[in-house]
Each structure stands twice: as structure tokens, then as C-alpha cells.
Amino acid sequence: MEWREFALTGSMLDVYNLDKKKTHSFRASEVTIADMSSEGLYSLDVNGQRQLVLRVSSQSRLTKFLHVLVLAATTSQWTPPVVDVLTSLLSVATDIVEADARSPTKEVNVSTVSIDHVQAHLVDMHAMYQLQATCSTMEQ
Incomplete structure (x- = not known):
């Protein structure tokens, strides 16, 4: 999986890679x-026809994306929904919580070895090395 950025301009959905190079361009009405x-x-x-596989970690973010995709498919003169600052901040927090809940957890085995x-x-190792230090040859 590679990071991609999506941009809706008028009725076009453009996809950019990490270097900001456009990799795909689609009519929103066909997506x-x-x-x-x-x-x-x-x-x-x-x-x-499948063009891309997306990994979406936040259901809220996907819902917002689908909403504006439908708007762009309907008219090229669409405008983003108006959202107040508090709602926008809450939306970001929700996206973060959802993404964190969906991220895979790595299980770590618990050690049974005590201090x-x-x-x-x-x-024991120290005693062995102390004994070895007193030997003058390998045969001893």
C-alpha cells in the first residue's frame, strides 16, 4: 500500500502520490x-473496472469523502459543506480515534523469566569467567 492524496476539482477526482505527481484522474460521475x-x-x-484499492482507517472520513464525491458527480459547481470550527475539530478527533481503533495491534509475548x-x-556466568581468568592454558 502506498500513500495517496485525493483532490476533487469540479467534477474530476485526481489522485496524487507522495511526490505530488498526479497518478490518476477520473470523472466523479464514473467513480x-x-x-x-x-x-x-x-x-x-x-x-x-477496479482502478485502486483503498485502505480507509476511519469510517467517518470515508463517509465525508463519499458525500463530496456524490456532490462532484452531480454538478461541477459543487461547494464543500460549510462546517463550523468546533464541528471540524471534533471531526478530526473522531477520525483519529477511529483510525487508532482500526490499526492492527501487535501482541507481545509475556516473558516468564524473572529478575x-x-x-x-x-x-553463574561471572563465576565461570572468574575461574577461566585463573587458567593459564586452554587445557586447564
Whole structure:
């Protein structure tokens, strides 16, 4: 998966890579987005043909994107929905919480080795090295 930025200008959906280079351009009226799995994967299809697979970590963000995509498909003179500052800030917080909840967790095995075990092992190793230091040849 690679990071992409989407921009709706009039009735066109443009896709840019990390270097801000346009990689795709589609008419919004020809774009559909379909759920592929419960893991946040979506298919971006143009006229029924899959063009991109999207990983969307926030359902709220996807809902907002689909809303403006429908607006752009309806008219090239669409305008973004007007949102007050508090609603905008709350929306960002919601996106962050949803994305965090969807991110995979890495399970870490719990060690059964105690500090006492480690210290006892180090004492044994120290004694072995002390003994080895007194030897003058490998055979001893």
C-alpha cells in the first residue's frame, strides 16, 4: 500500500502520490467505491473496472469523502459543506480515534523469566569467567 492524496476539482477526482505527481484522474460521475472486506479495504472502480484499492482507517472520513464525491458527480459547481470550527475539530478527533481503533495491534509475548532468574544466571556466568581468568592454558 502506498500513500495517496485525493483532490476533487469540479467534477474530476485526481489522485496524487507522495511526490505530488498526479497518478490518476477520473470523472466523479464514473467513480464508485465498494467495500471489499471488514478490514477497511475498498475498491475504487471507474465504470465498473477496479482502478485502486483503498485502505480507509476511519469510517467517518470515508463517509465525508463519499458525500463530496456524490456532490462532484452531480454538478461541477459543487461547494464543500460549510462546517463550523468546533464541528471540524471534533471531526478530526473522531477520525483519529477511529483510525487508532482500526490499526492492527501487535501482541507481545509475556516473558516468564524473572529478575531473580537473570541475576542468578549472571552470577553463574561471572563465576565461570572468574575461574577461566585463573587458567593459564586452554587445557586447564
